[in-house]
Amino acid sequence: MRVLFGECEFDFGRRLLLRHGRATALSPKAFQLLEFLLDRRPEAVSKSELLTHLWPETFVSDSSLHNLVSEIRGALGDDPQASRYVRTIPRYGYAFHGDARPAPAVDVEVSQLARSGPRLVAKRREWLLAEGLNLVGRDADCAVRIDSATVSRHHARIVVTRGEATVEDLGSKNGTYVNGQPVRLPVTLKDGGQIRIGSVKMAYRILSALPSTATQRRV
Numbered sequence: 001m002r003v004l005f006g007e008c009e010f011d012f013g014r015r016l017l018l019r020h021g022r023a024t025a026l027s028p029k030a031f032q033l034l035e036f037l038l039d040r041r042p043e044a045v046s047k048s049e050l051l052t053h054l055w056p057e058t059f060v061s062d063s064s065l066h067n068l069v070s071e072i073r074g075a076l077g078d079d080p081q082a083s084r085y086v087r088t089i090p091r092y093g094y095a096f097h098g099d100a101r102p103a104p105a106v107d108v109e110v111s112q113l114a115r116s117g118p119r120l121v122a123k124r125r126e127w128l129l130a131e132g133l134n135l136v137g138r139d140a141d142c143a144v145r146i147d148s149a150t151v152s153r154h155h156a157r158i159v160v161t162r163g164e165a166t167v168e169d170l171g172s173k174n175g176t177y178v179n180g181q182p183v184r185l186p187v188t189l190k191d192g193g194q195i196r197i198g199s200v201k202m203a204y205r206i207l208s209a210l211p212s213t214a215t216q217r218r219v
Contacts, residue, residue, distance in 0.1 A: 002103035003038055006084060008076055009103060010038055014128050015143050017075065023117065025132025028141035029054055030071040037086065037096040044087075044095040069094060118165050120144055120158075120195065122202040129165060134158040136197055137170075150174045150198030156183070165189045165204065174198040 003010045009018040015031065017024045026034065036053055037045065050065055069086055072078070078085045085098040118129045120136075127134075127144045134143040137155040144158070152172040159166050166186040169176035176183040177196040189195070189204040196202075 003100050004103045005098040005100040006076075008085075010034065015145070016128055016130060019076065023128075023130040024075045025130050026075050027068075027071060027133065028135050028143060030068045030075070031143070032141045033065075033068045034072050034086075034096075037094060038100060041096040041098075041100055044089050044093055046093040048093075050093060065094075118160055118163060118189075118204070118206050120202045121205050122200060129158060129160050131160050131162075134160065136167075137172075146197060146200050148198055148200050151200060152198070155197055158189070159186070163206070167195065172198070 001012045003012070007020050008024075009021075010016075011018070012035065017026055017031065017034070032054060033050065036050070047062055047065060051060060051062075054065070054068075069088075070080075072086055073080055073083070076085050080088070083097075085096060087095045087097045089095060120127045120129065130143065135154055135157050136142060136144040136146065136151075137153050138146060138148065138151045139153040142154065146155075152170070152174070154170050155172040156167055156169050156176045159168075166188050167176065167178060167183060168186040169183045175196075175198070178187050178189065179194050191204065191206045193204045194201065195204055
């Protein structure tokens, strides 16, 4: 599902935030928070519920939540003094109150052009990589979420800078490999490079469009 608000587009399926048609980087927790607020809009959500959702069974202070809201507002171009999207409810929590609406269906050609850029392509799924940090793993806050017992919760990270990407293992149990070689320090990815995350194989591609037969199912 894709949701439009102002100059922004939030794509739940591809875990992507666009502003003025360009990918906008958010940390995994900030993305998860925005996703939750959009899903619950226009309902106000208490700080305690948000903290439990974002950090289950972990104690963190309200300042951690405040920092995520500030990050989201910066990415959306939102003014905290006159917020268009994320509203603060004093002594309670936050709500998404912008004029959000489902994105209209687009034809295949336009959809493909909108999905250009660096990506990971597995046998049954692809993930478009946003500028900045992209966590890879089994956890819900990962931009590249892989449902496999061989994949650690936070397995690796891919950093995209001006279209160039590096991958680094995060001390995973089953390792990260590029073209058959284990990754210890950050490794630069090349178009067509083969990556293995645990037992899951994929390729790094830089494409201007995806084949119309590409599917979007879970690994």
